[in-house]
Amino acid sequence: MLTHNSKSRKIASTISLISIGFSAQCLGTPSVTNDIYNFLEPDSYNNQANFIESYLSVPSSAIVGTIISFPNQDDLHALPISANRKEESVFDDFFTQIHLNSDDGNELISTAKSILSELDIALSKIHPVIYEDTEESSIYLTFQLVIDRDFKTACAIDTAFTRMLVSRVDSIPENLTFEVTSEE
Amino acid sequence: MVTAEDFAKLARSLVNETSPEIRIRCAISRAYYAAYHFCEDAANKFCAPLTTEEKDKAKGSHDALFIRLRDKSQDASKTSDLKFIAEEAKKIRNYRVDADYKLGKTITKKNFEFCLQKLHNIETSSSAFDN
Numbered sequence: 001m002l003t004h005n006s007k008s009r010k011i012a013s014t015i016s017l018i019s020i021g022f023s024a025q026c027l028g029t030p031s032v033t034n035d036i037y038n039f040l041e042p043d044s045y046n047n048q049a050n051f052i053e054s055y056l057s058v059p060s061s062a063i064v065g066t067i068i069s070f071p072n073q074d075d076l077h078a079l080p081i082s083a084n085r086k087e088e089s090v091f092d093d094f095f096t097q098i099h100l101n102s103d104d105g106n107e108l109i110s111t112a113k114s115i116l117s118e119l120d121i122a123l124s125k126i127h128p129v130i131y132e133d134t135e136e137s138s139i140y141l142t143f144q145l146v147i148d149r150d151f152k153t154a155c156a157i158d159t160a161f162t163r164m165l166v167s168r169v170d171s172i173p174e175n176l177t178f179e180v181t182s183e184e
Numbered sequence: 185m186v187t188a189e190d191f192a193k194l195a196r197s198l199v200n201e202t203s204p205e206i207r208i209r210c211a212i213s214r215a216y217y218a219a220y221h222f223c224e225d226a227a228n229k230f231c232a233p234l235t236t237e238e239k240d241k242a243k244g245s246h247d248a249l250f251i252r253l254r255d256k257s258q259d260a261s262k263t264s265d266l267k268f269i270a271e272e273a274k275k276i277r278n279y280r281v282d283a284d285y286k287l288g289k290t291i292t293k294k295n296f297e298f299c300l301q302k303l304h305n306i307e308t309s310s311s312a313f314d315n
C-alpha cells in the first residue's frame with residue numbers, strides 16, 4: 001500500500017510527465033468574465049465588497065443578502081451575495097439550473113477541493129460557468145477551479161485532477177464538469 | 185467512410201498562429217466531434233447499451249453517450265478510463281457549445297489548445313484500449 005508521501009510523489013511525477021508531454025501554445029486573451037467572478041474568492045469578503053461597490057456604484061452593505069443580476073453576462077445569470085452564508089452555498093442557484101441537489105453539488109465541490117489540496121495546488125477561486133446548448137435544449141454547468149499556475153501547467157494538472165476525480169466519485173452528473181484552469 | 189481520427193486531423197489542420205476566430209471556432213467544433221466518435225467507439229466496444237428508460241431520461245444522444253460510458257462498463261479494468269474519456273469529452277462539449285452558438289462571446293486560441301489537450305488524452309486512452 002502506498003503511503004501518503006509516496007502517493008504525492010507519484011502524482012507529482014505524473015503531472016511533470018504530462019506537463020513535459022504537452023506542447024500547446026499559450027496564446028489568447030483572458031475571459032471577459034474574470035473580473036465579474038473575482039468576488040467569488042471565498043476568503044476575500046473585503047475584495048467582494050470593493051468589487052461590488054466599484055461595479056454597481058453603491059455601498060455593498062446596501063445589497064448584501066439580495067440577488068444581483070449581471071446583464072450581458074450570459075454565463076452568470078444571478079448570484080446571491082451574503083456574508084453570512086457558507087462559502088459553497090453561493091452555488092445553490094447554479095445547482096438548481098442543472099437540477100442537482102445542493103448537498104450532492106457541495107459534496108462534489110468538497111471532493112474537488114480535497115483533490116487539489118492533495119496535489120498541493122492552492123485554489124485561487126471557483127468560477128461557475130453556464131453553457132446553454134440550444135440544439136439539445138440542455139444546460140451544462142462547469143466549475144472552473146482557478147489556480148495560480150501557467151496555462152500549460154494548469155492543463156496538465158486538470159488531467160491528473162480529472163483522473164483522480166473519476167476514481168473517487170461514482171457518478172459525476174452528465175451536465176456538470178470541473179475544469180482546473182489558469183488565471184492567465 | 186471517415187473516422188474519429190479524420191475529425192481530429194481536420195481540427196488540428198484548421199488552426200495556426202494567425203488563424204482568425206472563426207477558424208478556431210470551427211476547429212473546436214471538429215475537435216468535439218472527434219472526441220464524441222472516439223467515445224462512441226469505446227462505448228460500443230466496452231459498455232452495455234442503455235435501457236429504453238435510461239435513454240428517455242437522458243437529455244439527448246450526447247448526454248446518453250456520456251451516461252453509458254459512466255455507468256455501463258462491462259470491463260472492470262477499463263471502467264475508470266471510460267469515465268475519464270467521458271469527462272474529457274464533456275469539457276470539449278462545453279467549449280463547442282460556445283463556439284457554435286455564442287457568437288458574441290470571444291473564443292480564443294487558448295480555448296482551442298485546452299480542447300486539443302483533452303482530445304489528446306482521449307486519443308491516448310482509446311489507443312490503450314486496443315492494446
